[in-house]
Amino acid sequence: LTPSQFREEGKKIIDWIADYYEKIESYPVLSQVKPGEIKAGLPENPPQKGEPFEHIIRDLDEKIMPGITHWQSPNFYAYFPSNTSFPSILGDLVSSGLGVQGMIWATSPAATELETRVLDWLAEMMDMPEKFRSTSTGGGVIQDTASTSALTAVIAARERATKFRSNKTGVREMLVAYVSSQTHSSLEKAIKMAGIGSENLRLVEVDEQFSMRPDLLHELIREDKKKGFHPFFVCATIGTTSSNAIDPVRKIGEICKEENCWLHVDAAMSGTAMLCPEFRYLKDGVELADSYSFNPHKWMFVNFDCNVFWVANREELISTFSILPEYLRNKATESGEVFDYRDWHVQLGRRFRSLKLWFVIRHYGVEGLQFHIRKHVEIAQNFTRWVKDSNEFEMVVEPALNLVCFRHKAGDDFNMALMNAVNETGKAFFTHTKLNGQVVLRMSIGQTYTEEEHVKQTWNLIQKTAGRMTQG
Ligand code: PLP
Numbered sequence: 001l002t003p004s005q006f007r008e009e010g011k012k013i014i015d016w017i018a019d020y021y022e023k024i025e026s027y028p029v030l031s032q033v034k035p036g037e038i039k040a041g042l043p044e045n046p047p048q049k050g051e052p053f054e055h056i057i058r059d060l061d062e063k064i065m066p067g068i069t070h071w072q073s074p075n076f077y078a079y080f081p082s083n084t085s086f087p088s089i090l091g092d093l094v095s096s097g098l099g100v101q102g103m104i105w106a107t108s109p110a111a112t113e114l115e116t117r118v119l120d121w122l123a124e125m126m127d128m129p130e131k132f133r134s135t136s137t138g139g140g141v142i143q144d145t146a147s148t149s150a151l152t153a154v155i156a157a158r159e160r161a162t163k164f165r166s167n168k169t170g171v172r173e174m175l176v177a178y179v180s181s182q183t184h185s186s187l188e189k190a191i192k193m194a195g196i197g198s199e200n201l202r203l204v205e206v207d208e209q210f211s212m213r214p215d216l217l218h219e220l221i222r223e224d225k226k227k228g229f230h231p232f233f234v235c236a237t238i239g240t241t242s243s244n245a246i247d248p249v250r251k252i253g254e255i256c257k258e259e260n261c262w263l264h265v266d267a268a269m270s271g272t273a274m275l276c277p278e279f280r281y282l283k284d285g286v287e288l289a290d291s292y293s294f295n296p297h298k299w300m301f302v303n304f305d306c307n308v309f310w311v312a313n314r315e316e317l318i319s320t321f322s323i324l325p326e327y328l329r330n331k332a333t334e335s336g337e338v339f340d341y342r343d344w345h346v347q348l349g350r351r352f353r354s355l356k357l358w359f360v361i362r363h364y365g366v367e368g369l370q371f372h373i374r375k376h377v378e379i380a381q382n383f384t385r386w387v388k389d390s391n392e393f394e395m396v397v398e399p400a401l402n403l404v405c406f407r408h409k410a411g412d413d414f415n416m417a418l419m420n421a422v423n424e425t426g427k428a429f430f431t432h433t434k435l436n437g438q439v440v441l442r443m444s445i446g447q448t449y450t451e452e453e454h455v456k457q458t459w460n461l462i463q464k465t466a467g468r469m470t471q472g
Helices: 005-021 053-067 086-098 109-125 146-161 185-193 214-226 249-259 270-273 277-283 312-321 331-335 354-389 412-424 453-471
Strands: 138-141 175-180 201-204 228-235 264-267 289-292 307-311 394-395 401-407 431-437 438-444
Touching: 005 053, 005 146, 005 401, 086 354, 109 138, 109 307, 109 354, 138 146, 146 175, 146 185, 146 228, 146 264, 146 289, 146 307, 146 312, 175 214, 185 201, 201 214, 214 228, 228 249, 249 264, 270 277, 270 289, 270 354, 270 431, 354 394, 354 401, 354 453, 401 412, 412 431, 412 438, 412 453
Parallel strands: 175 201, 175 228, 228 264, 264 289
Antiparallel strands: 138 307, 289 307, 394 401, 401 438, 431 438
């Protein structure tokens, strides 16, 4: 394509995306295809000759779209939100257009400096501790996912615990890490990949709200020390995946200080709520954390992928991840005056992701973002009220924010059948989890265009479907 053909085709693609959003509610939210169906519709061999763009778009409509589950539908309530917004899409498009590889400052100074500035803005917008800012001892870096940030935190903690020796010699100490039984599986994966070993991961029991019990954490650490283990890492979660439980960060942080453990806080989805002062009590004690991560790609209108990882002490991170081959040597790096973000995580190459974050923050402003977050929480509170007012359904936990965990009183099989029946209508899509061994239905409210009316209609659909099932 020449630039002028690109202009022409590009406008059509923008139109295609805008049309998609205009008719998004007409698609079944959950893709209805069977395994293998999409692949079977695609030629087995690649084209030998280039094809006209219109053929690609035709096949996009006919062959790809049936296999799309519409995460951006206002009736998507499954898993967690992975919302986006037009400013984010445009910011990402500019990033693709520029095609810069921001691995070090010198490979595109703006990619590094915008990222530093925007993450400092975010720290201010969320009233994060001073130490997480680049102007202090720490700073933030954008990673692909919360899973990668968890791995980064575990490796940095491992290095600190071994006095910066394990990168050279491997892990010789009997290091042990602690998470709750509700912590996201990415922490277990990180512990395995960092060479700690999943046998050295302790699962701390939770209370009736599914929050980590700090007394049991402390007991486990003391017992492990007596047995000759070296406790080195704890992860507290603000908003667990299953039920949005909030671990008591302050109490856990105090134990970490006393026992010399790295505290990582995983606020993957719920971190976005910290934009609103009234929800910041949920992060009480965060000044005791060594690292903190959240996903603007979940609830902050920034399209996947975009995870924010803050550390209190960037020197520890850089000492862990820095490596300087000859071909990357340059004056700016050697001057020590710049950040080279490839020293802050696992990967070398990096996309210019701060652009989409910058577009979103500038488009909405802090107040615009707060407005949407508050709306989602309010809708979740209203949904909770409707559940409480019904005779057939019950709440499982009080929602902290935008995730409602509820169930029909008729038991596990009924709840699964109800969920499948509603999802098969294509009118809404929600998922389940298990808490205390029981099936629980989850309404995760956070798509960009979800209004109370959508949720009300879905609640009516759930009730009607349940009614039909109990009669039938
Ligand atoms: N942590 C929590 C609490 C989550 O809910 C999730 C996602 O579901 C993750 C971590 C993993 O997020 P990512 O897909 O960004 O790795």
